[in-house]
Amino acid sequence: MLKVYGCYKSRATRVLWLAEELELAFDHVPVLQAVKLDNPLAPDAPLNTHSPEFLAINPFGAIPVIEDDGLVLSESLAITLYLAKQYGGEIGPKDLEEDAQMMQWSLFAATEIEQNALKISRIANDDRLDSEAGQSEAAAAARLLKRPLSVLEKHFAAHDYAVGDRFTVADINIAEIVRYAQAYQPLMEANPSLSAWLTRCQSRPAFQAMWERRSAE
Amino acid sequence: MLKVYGCYKSRATRVLWLAEELELAFDHVPVLQAVKLDNPLAPDAPLNTHSPEFLAINPFGAIPVIEDDGLVLSESLAITLYLAKQYGGEIGPKDLEEDAQMMQWSLFAATEIEQNALKISRIANDDRLDSEAGQSEAAAAARLLKRPLSVLEKHFAAHDYAVGDRFTVADINIAEIVRYAQAYQPLMEANPSLSAWLTRCQSRPAFQAMWERRSAE
Numbered sequence: 001m002l003k004v005y006g007c008y009k010s011r012a013t014r015v016l017w018l019a020e021e022l023e024l025a026f027d028h029v030p031v032l033q034a035v036k037l038d039n040p041l042a043p044d045a046p047l048n049t050h051s052p053e054f055l056a057i058n059p060f061g062a063i064p065v066i067e068d069d070g071l072v073l074s075e076s077l078a079i080t081l082y083l084a085k086q087y088g089g090e091i092g093p094k095d096l097e098e099d100a101q102m103m104q105w106s107l108f109a110a111t112e113i114e115q116n117a118l119k120i121s122r123i124a125n126d127d128r129l130d131s132e133a134g135q136s137e138a139a140a141a142a143r144l145l146k147r148p149l150s151v152l153e154k155h156f157a158a159h160d161y162a163v164g165d166r167f168t169v170a171d172i173n174i175a176e177i178v179r180y181a182q183a184y185q186p187l188m189e190a191n192p193s194l195s196a197w198l199t200r201c202q203s204r205p206a207f208q209a210m211w212e213r214r215s216a217e
Numbered sequence: 218m219l220k221v222y223g224c225y226k227s228r229a230t231r232v233l234w235l236a237e238e239l240e241l242a243f244d245h246v247p248v249l250q251a252v253k254l255d256n257p258l259a260p261d262a263p264l265n266t267h268s269p270e271f272l273a274i275n276p277f278g279a280i281p282v283i284e285d286d287g288l289v290l291s292e293s294l295a296i297t298l299y300l301a302k303q304y305g306g307e308i309g310p311k312d313l314e315e316d317a318q319m320m321q322w323s324l325f326a327a328t329e330i331e332q333n334a335l336k337i338s339r340i341a342n343d344d345r346l347d348s349e350a351g352q353s354e355a356a357a358a359a360r361l362l363k364r365p366l367s368v369l370e371k372h373f374a375a376h377d378y379a380v381g382d383r384f385t386v387a388d389i390n391i392a393e394i395v396r397y398a399q400a401y402q403p404l405m406e407a408n409p410s411l412s413a414w415l416t417r418c419q420s421r422p423a424f425q426a427m428w429e430r431r432s433a434e
Contacts, residue, residue, distance in 0.1 A: 075324040082317035100299035
């Protein structure tokens, strides 16, 4: 059976959301991120990305990772694209052109948006968005997001979804990256079509189910 | 006919190398990077990533981009993966598992290596690698590359190529990103298997042909 390694509070959400969409049966191994532990190598530390037994499975030392019928795969966006192609029907690409566009959007989100969006996410998680220093750091990250988010805004002003006029794995990959910046209201207000698309994606029962499990973790 | 937009001194090298490997016929439109021009919007400025006529083709405002039978595709790594699947035979994936691994390595290189490798490339291009400040900046970038390059080192100590025991588009995607850090000798010496693989890739006639055209640009 498919195995998914990674706790909910990590990039594993991308895979776990997709699994809900596809009603995929899988074994879930809640590996933690080593950076979130004081001593990830202590004998009584929970299974984490620095644990030797995890590194033996995944030399990338990162979560999520999956094992599927002998294939060990790392990189969350590659995992979702693979699962969508292998098991996803309409959620995956219907031809090579759609496949290419799904890779394009995934790479775009990962390289042009994720890093600055994560800065905003960390500030929000630390409850610093209302502090002066937090506001100023968030504003700096938001300035760098202006151009890439405007590309998405333009796209979603003309299209309901990223690829092929239907909800696909490309929407999951983009939405889970844009979500990191979602707490910063000015960015969402400046990009109303992007914001409406994000709400559309997050209203899906599969996202809601994933989010509920994440909140309970 | 396939159109490739982007000058040689850009991420277009990835696509242009692959095109040489596959002996693909294409129209080459040498769009420049706006950041390299003093006034990209001047009426007599050469075609560049800020030119309105280029943005009309590619709203991402980035190079490379391709047009192939109606498909307009951005993101260099998505372009090479697409071309390899559409036209590549053995250079592309032979099944969904290899396809997944090629995406995995491409995303890994783009998100874990590219940014710090580019820092080294810029220092080297500015002839600052021998200056004290340049050395110290390069050493800082190299420290951040240590972990991801060790993942590659471990892989290439056991495998001649990234995926499927043969040269594929995954090698092009990784090699063109690792190349940015190649001028920093200590990194290459610390990772001999990675370094040997890079030499193996760059010894290919197709890389040499691409490099010659790039040098002449």
